[in-house]
Amino acid sequence: MEQQQTGSRSYLISIVMVAVLGGLLFGYDTAVISGAEKGLQAFFMGAKDFQYTDFWHGFTSSSALIGCIIGSAISGLLATKFGRKRSLIFAGTMFFISAWGSMCPESMLLPEGKPTLTLLIVFNLYRVIGGIGVGLASAVCPMYIGEIAPSGIRGMLVSWNQFAIIFGQLVVYFVNFFILGDHIAPAIASVGGGLNEILNGTEAQWAIETGWRYMFGSEMIPAGLFAILICFVPETPRYLAMIGEDAKAERILAKINGAAAAKQILFDIKNTVTEKTEKLMTYGFLCIFVGVMLSVFQQAVGINAVLYYAPRIYEAMGFDNPMMLTVFNGIVNLSFTCVAIFTVEKLGRKPLLIVGSLGMAIGAIGVACTFGNPELQLVCMVSIMIYSASFMFSWGPICWVLIAEVFPNTIRGAAVAIAVAFQWIFNWIVSTSFVPLANSLGYWFTYSLYGVICVLAALFVWKLVPETKGKTLEDMTKLWKDRK
Incomplete structure (x- = not known):
């Protein structure tokens, strides 16, 4: 009876904890490059069909941001047309595809371990796909939490998304550190004209050939978990009210806020979403x-x-x-x-x-x-x-x-x-x-x-x-x- 009056705090927290996994992946994906970029740079410096310059490395290190711009730009359309929940499922799928493809950009179609311009382009396409997931998650995760949370604790709960972003970055710092282990990262020295040379290529061979792949691939674990768990959370009451699913919206509001408060909140929502186009x-x-x-x-x-x-x-x-x-x-x-x-x-x-x-x-x-x-x-x-x-x-x-x-x-x-x-x-x-x-x-x-x-x-x-x-x-x- 008490839960019907006040709502279930544990239900709310469980929903938010799943949603903030999107924030964790946001941090993980954007920070994974910090540990992998030197090995990645040394790997593509071995290409025979093109010269991997500073320009190429700068573009490769930031190519995920192109996807982030795309993902955030389409987030409003997806969130409005398909809902907040489905948009997050799509984001989780993008994270997983990107992690797998960045680890194995050859995808059983290109020669294994042979750096080429084609392979570089494919790698960057996978990073852009991951960026789309980041862009979507960065817009929709706070929106989802903000629309689920009661006003009195909304700021705190949305702030947990930023905690998850920073935690994701910290996790990947540790993951990169442990993946590298006793191996050493390659030292890259500039020789002028945007060209570089590897100073410790033999000692750093594992980091150049394999280490960066494991770093990108490690993201498949949290990405897969997020894509599965997000399927079990509800759509936001405010989105449901906007598409006319009032009964579903009230049930979710009642679970979170209690039955009496749910009716008033739904009334306020309906007043704002039906005023006009x-x-x-x-x-x-x-x-x-x-x-x-x-x-x-x-x-x-x-x-x-x-x-x-x-x-x-x-x-x-x-x-x-x-x-x-x-x-x-x-x-x-x-x-x-x-x-x-x-x-x-x-x-x-x-x-x-x-x-x-x-x-x-x-x-x-x-x-x-x-x-x-x-x-x-x-x-x-x-x-x-x-x-x-x-x-x-x-x-x-x-x-x-x-x-x-x-x-x-x-x-x-x-x-x-x-x-x-x-x-x-x-x-x-x-x-x-x-x-x-x-x-x-x-x-x-x-x-x-x-x-x-x-x-x-x-x-x-x-x-x-x-x-x-x-x-x-x-x-x-x-x-x-x-x-x-």
Whole structure:
């Protein structure tokens, strides 16, 4: 009887835990390249029919981002037409296909272990497929959790998605570390003109021929688990209400919130989804602008310059064991993500974003002032940690919380898709521009630029972003109507 009145918290948590596996795969897929890229580079440097230059390696390392842009761009269409659940099943399938294909790009059609231009193209196609899964999961997982969760704990539950992303990155750091084992990663030296040579090819032969394959293939385990488990979770009540399945929607709401609350929530949902046919700009330009700029700033602050290139950055700073520092950095990131999870409903979204932005600015300026100075090596490392940790309790999880809840019901699918597509576009811009910027203008300029952007991000949040703590998703309709 009590469960009928209050709902089942264990039922809600079990649903959310399955959904956040999509976030774990998001982190796993984007970070797996950090351990595999040197072996992959050395493997394709052995090709006879083309020259594997820095350009090719940069493209190969970031090719998954092309898929991320595609996946996020179509997420709104898929989530609206086929539902949130089916979209996540599709994403899980894409993850699995990509993991298998990246491990064995020859696919029993091309010569085994022979690097060629054709093989490189096929490998990148599999990485793009994985990127489509990441793009879909990055948009639909927070949307799914946001539409399932009660308003009082929605921010905390959506923040668990970011925890899963960072946990996925940490897991793959450990997996890559253990796969490499006693083997050594190849050392690549530039010989000019975008060409490179392998310095320890014989000793690193296993990493060049096999190691990177195991790293990519390891993703099949969580991908397969996610694709199977997501089949057993319900569709979101808000999507069911939008397609006229009111009885199903009320049953799910009752399981989560209790029978009495379910009727009122469904009534509020129906009032917002049946008002009229909603166009994207129905609630004004500012509504879309705020969602898009949240995504732009989340990437423009430069965090992926640390996450994607952590081993190389620590190596350039002069540390002897960059992979161990990368793992430690991952543990710090995970710990500070927990800060957001347990404070977002108490402190609100805006305070965390503003404090995090200023913390990142301090960390970025610290790196800019100390990078390359052997005497300040430790200060530089601490600055990197401050920069990274500040992101993890603010822009990392809170941006996803806001994107999942700030848009009105009737435009959420399309608006989230646009916002997340911009996120991946700027992810690609930051990821591909970091090395050229650092090499041509110096680390001091690059991190100073990120520091300035962090300050601008704080000002943007202060002036334009609404506080959504404690508000229902249906409240967003009135909020944006009043701000038009």
